[in-house]
Amino acid sequence: NLRVLGPCRMAERVFKESVTEWPNPRCCRTHALDFRSHGRGPPLDASEAEELAQLHAASQGDSWLVLVGGEHGGIMRDSADGSRPGPYLAGHCSLHWMGIAYARLVKFFGRSRTIVVAQLAETLDWLRAASANEQEAARMTGRSSLLPMLRQKLADTEAVCADLLAAGGADYDGPEVNCATVLRVLRGESSEKGARVVPQQGVRSVVLVMVSHGHAHRATPSARHHEWYMHFPHPVQAEDDHLYDVVSHTGFDTVDPHPNWDWGAPKRRWKLYSQMLFQAHHEVLQRTPRRRLVLFHQFCLSGGAAEFMRQSVYHTYFGTHLWPVLAITTAGRFEPALGNFVDLWTQELDTALSSGGNRTLGEVYAAAQERYWDANPGLRSLNAEIAEERAKRPHGEDSGDEESSMTVGTVGSEAGFDGIEKQSM
Numbered sequence: 001n002l003r004v005l006g007p008c009r010m011a012e013r014v015f016k017e018s019v020t021e022w023p024n025p026r027c028c029r030t031h032a033l034d035f036r037s038h039g040r041g042p043p044l045d046a047s048e049a050e051e052l053a054q055l056h057a058a059s060q061g062d063s064w065l066v067l068v069g070g071e072h073g074g075i076m077r078d079s080a081d082g083s084r085p086g087p088y089l090a091g092h093c094s095l096h097w098m099g100i101a102y103a104r105l106v107k108f109f110g111r112s113r114t115i116v117v118a119q120l121a122e123t124l125d126w127l128r129a130a131s132a133n134e135q136e137a138a139r140m141t142g143r144s145s146l147l148p149m150l151r152q153k154l155a156d157t158e159a160v161c162a163d164l165l166a167a168g169g170a171d172y173d174g175p176e177v178n179c180a181t182v183l184r185v186l187r188g189e190s191s192e193k194g195a196r197v198v199p200q201q202g203v204r205s206v207v208l209v210m211v212s213h214g215h216a217h218r219a220t221p222s223a224r225h226h227e228w229y230m231h232f233p234h235p236v237q238a239e240d241d242h243l244y245d246v247v248s249h250t251g252f253d254t255v256d257p258h259p260n261w262d263w264g265a266p267k268r269r270w271k272l273y274s275q276m277l278f279q280a281h282h283e284v285l286q287r288t289p290r291r292r293l294v295l296f297h298q299f300c301l302s303g304g305a306a307e308f309m310r311q312s313v314y315h316t317y318f319g320t321h322l323w324p325v326l327a328i329t330t331a332g333r334f335e336p337a338l339g340n341f342v343d344l345w346t347q348e349l350d351t352a353l354s355s356g357g358n359r360t361l362g363e364v365y366a367a368a369q370e371r372y373w374d375a376n377p378g379l380r381s382l383n384a385e386i387a388e389e390r391a392k393r394p395h396g397e398d399s400g401d402e403e404s405s406m407t408v409g410t411v412g413s414e415a416g417f418d419g420i421e422k423q424s425m
Helices: 012-021 029-036 046-057 095-109 120-130 134-141 144-160 162-166 179-187 238-246 249-254 274-287 302-310 312-318 341-354 361-375 377-392
Strands: 062-069 114-117 203-211 214-218 226-231 271-273 292-298 325-329 412-415
Touching: 029 046, 029 274, 062 095, 062 179, 095 114, 095 120, 095 144, 095 162, 095 203, 095 341, 114 179, 120 134, 120 144, 134 144, 144 162, 179 203, 179 238, 179 271, 179 274, 203 341, 214 249, 214 302, 226 249, 226 274, 226 302, 238 274, 249 271, 271 274, 274 292, 274 302, 292 302, 292 341, 302 312, 302 325, 302 412, 325 361, 341 361, 361 377, 361 412
Parallel strands: 062 114, 062 203, 203 292, 292 325
Antiparallel strands: 214 226, 226 271, 325 412
């Protein structure tokens, strides 16, 4: 029960102080009204109070789980050096974790309220073909000696995704594993095929788990502002290219490590930028301002995906510090990530919900974080040493640009407020 599990315990006094610290949000009518309902600005009149009450009522209902497994788009193309023709799906970065997360968490949401976006059938089909014999292994991977590994990978993938396969597989597979699909699922925009999406109303909470590779680039070569993104194995269609209107995506062109590697379309279409995700979250919370969003990001540089919860400009204009959001990241804004925090966090969430939901989300995160650092004591010490050395630098040296960061895998969380409980998420 995520409603019971949800908020960390925080005094209402702290909540009220946070409300009065910032001006009224200017992003939309919903958030302006919601902000005023907490005692900031002119009191709501009767019609405004009724309008807000209807929006709050739309935020009640069931809890949903959305699992998103990405990959680098290059795995579906001929290799950059021409040594391998076509896709290579023997080392998928997210499918293993999709199977584990599904097996652990689906029992709390039900299959009908769980949505999986992942290359499950596509990967299994490729593995079966590549592991048929030495000739196929050589043709599809460039090396016949990989046949034993391919057969083991096939068996491992079928085993770890057994529960998901038994339930019919992923809801979106193959070419549908792209960022436009994810945005439609989160916004509740049904497709012509009628595949499952999160309803626009009648949903009280959504747990979104995203696993992939990630990176960032400057908005322009001279800008300090960066655009963060996660990778998808397939591109959005040309008609969905407008989704990138909110992103300064051209900065990637100057840092593309393989500018001559032709993917058949602009490479931005394989990327889900954090600003695109933020826009989707904002639209959802305009319709249902008290829907709780638990956002888990497992990919390198994922700290950039939580900037909207961190930066004062978002607090001022959108009021994000009061959104019912818990954003968990597995690396700093310019750090590589280790690959296993999703394992620890889903274990702790499973345990918490199985025991009756009497632990908070903050306690679940803290328990996973403690286990994570206990398993990586050397990394923790190294990160601490690097941070200490950086703090000793004279003011003005190194301009503070985190792009030069040598730390690795710093997990973190950013919590907004649960407007119902008047407590931190």
